[in-house]
Amino acid sequence: MRKADIIIIGAGISGAVLAQQYAEIGKKVLVIEKRNHIAGNCYDYMDGNGILVSKYGAHLFHTNDEQVWDYVNRHSKWYHWEHKVLAKVDESLLPIPVNITTVNTIFGLTISSEIEMKKWLDQNRETYLNPANGKEAALNKVGAVRYEKMFRHYTKKQWDKYPEELDASVLDRIPVRMNYDVRYFSDTYQALPVGGYTQLFEAILGHPNIEVQLETDFFDIKDEITGYEKLFYTGPIDRFFEFKHSLEDKLEYRSINFVSETVDTEYFQENSVVNYPGNEVDFTRIIEYKHFGNQKSERTTVVKEYTTGEGDPYYPVPNAKNQQIYEKYKVDADALIDVYFVGRLANYKYFNMDQAFKNALDLFGILESSPEPAFKKAV
Template structure:
């Protein structure tokens, strides 16, 4: 029977474990005191509400195979994420849609009129956008960019939008109808009992042994005892930062509880640069099928990732890509180690991307 080592118990590692455990022995190392990575959910002691400990996760995909796969481990409840944004004391709907445009410019445009109006505002002098700001100005013009993107992006990424690549804003979600569904994917939902239940079921096979509170270092493991190692942690950490640290943004949360309903919506962005936090999420609204007298909400702040922080978003600036290429050369020399997931590949991946990739990789080892 083959033996595999998996570093990390988020979706990447857990899918691999679930897929290979039927015919193999799985050893999993997790540096935190729980499974599930950043998708971990737990009941709040003060309110009883099921909270997303590391920030909101709404499952959305157009991949039917992934959708069907995940529902083996949970009851997925239909959920539509309707995000709002506060700018200069006014509440607007996101993504920018016909209601946002009419409200912002005090108009009553039809879809065709709104499209023509936005086109008239776009910066036609920008042919090939070289950065985030130029990408936005090319498509929506200065006013909407300043209102909904400039301040929020500066807080989120900790730098001027002109320093960020245009690729971060690949598609501007501007709609010329009143659709305020934040996502465009046809399959959307939240697991009824939270995400932790999914991981518990995925990792329940007796062939899987989980070691919590076990931080990985290359000195800790004799890789020769395993048929393959699957690594889902930060790629630069694996190589002990020999070529330098890759840039990440991380987030931290300020918790508040109160009676009733605090903001009436799951997520509200704060677009003004002067407001120190990026958004507030109120978690009772992620489970509208439950009833709670109290409420819990979190103010979310963004900052640079320091040594003891959990990395969230790869920045992928020019210097980062140059460092990544050096690490990739080292990865190519390690055929018995598979790097997968957001951190190990240093790219932004939604949950469904991670799951699809892990399912594909697992097939190669069955």
């Protein structure tokens, strides 16, 4: 293998940002990627219907962080996109986040102001000052009826666990609006890259000091990798340590099975994303990519998402049991010299896209701010 100053395992957000940052200070960087493409789970491409689709599910960029927004704009043009999600509840399509329209439709009410909405919510939710699990977090947010209709079974399909089996942080993320706002996010910056995410990553990794080696499994060649200054690993942390702490209880990950279909019609559904929170179907949502960027095509592409415990790991399963196992691996990670664990899988932690960009930028800043930075490797 070619010698490099910096070795990076994985060409997703974390790996690409670190590669670009080190290349710009004159380091020779080698990025090793198991898949046959860059961009990690953000990878998108033009399908047979002439529609830009994402191979691993829709990715919606949103942030309040000026540094992250400035960084991504260095590498791509962006267009404003305020994401909206509908949920099929009974026979109605209701907006998520829960807002006045959601409540009025489910309960047959005529709430019309933020004051009325707040009063109704306070009377109908179950108060938990410190929710112990996902169920308590959801009941604290939306109350029992909306919890049952919109979140309980959806959570089971998504995680293969009911909310009470998950950390409170999972359902504490549920946004609730006291008005008619149907935007899924409320961040200052909400946008999608012109031309898609793959071209964004091509720009980030386009520095002449960066070499990307695709279709290469790090674990097949790790004994050949020597002489580097630093190595950054973005894969599952337990795989790096050969599952040494998982002989009885393994870290759990969720994967997604994407089933794509061409429909011979202009549009299949009225929105880009429609969630199916009930038990009447076993998929979690349908994405119609044609809506993003108002793409034009005679036919349309829809993708049903089925979450599963098999396949490539996409995100960790946060609960106390998994956290205890992860902490053992973190001790091993912290003991290594010049090897750093970064990103969602390596840190066994859910990151939004902007958080992944920020985490990588911060890590670079910490490591290169002084000759001997005091830094815990798995952060």
